[in-house]
Amino acid sequence: MANEKAKLEQNQDEKPMTFLSMVMLTGFVGGILWSGLGYLAYVFNFTEIRPNVVLEPWALGDWKNGWLGTVISIIVLGAVSIVVALIYYAALRKMNKLWVGIAYGLAIFMLIFLVLHPIFPSIDPINKLERNTLITSICFFILYGTFIGYSISYEEQEQTQRQENEKEVPS
Template sequence: MENDRKEKTYPKPMSFPMMVFWTGLIGGLFWSTIGWLAYYFNFTEIRPNILLEPWALGSWKYGWIGTLISILLLGCISVVAAFIYYAALRKFTGFWVGLGYGVVLFLLVFFVLNPLFPSMDSIVDLNRDTLISSVCLYIVYGIFIGYSINYEYQNTEMKRKETAS
């Protein structure tokens, strides 16, 4: 009988920065894997391994271990991108902001960071399939990050206002 009267304890909810971390990591791992599948099925000429080209020596970076390490590194880079979104854009509602964030990331990689990747052609030399696939991947990635962070931010704010009143 006494056990029935005890209040149930629930696990403490995840902190907002921790949720941003996991959103960035899972988003980066998932969408870079989709990018590898797009390369594998010839939708794009750009493979995740391109990330290792300027930094790693040897031909291992073109094999399966290079692909795996590249996907993991893209997951880590995605955490940084998620925290940038969190810091700058979390208060904006709707998926359009995430879509725009994905486009900005695409432009950053394909225009600004392009010289870092020797095997990646300039944007004017890439074929149409590669451009369309890449833009779409960056857009859905941006929407995933943006909508996830914004949704959690709106819920947190709503709960905060409810407890304040």
């Protein structure tokens, strides 16, 4: 009896993740991945900007500069990245070009370093940043935008292809 139940459960297809869930997961993973790599770039002196700057406007105390602050900052950046991915999903998901993701990453860079700059007092103005910091930050944002953009656009294209194939195959 238990064997038959196990076989029945094994034969049932798992429900695939919804597209919106995939977008949110992509955003979270992208935020964690690229902010974690940003922290490594800070450790190896490629940049003077730590992920912890995201806590500056809201968190009090020195804890935010320690390991706990770094971990919480990376998780917060993962959560913020979900919003970034949802914006891409809403506006640009049908554009399956690498350049769109690159431009999206550059737009996020410009938004943070030019528009939202006053929120983060420990980041120097863009014209006073060290060359290594500027180049590393631009590259990370380009790669981040490409990761978010291409992942979402690719999945959109795959979903559209699956729907077209289902229409072609008679039941």
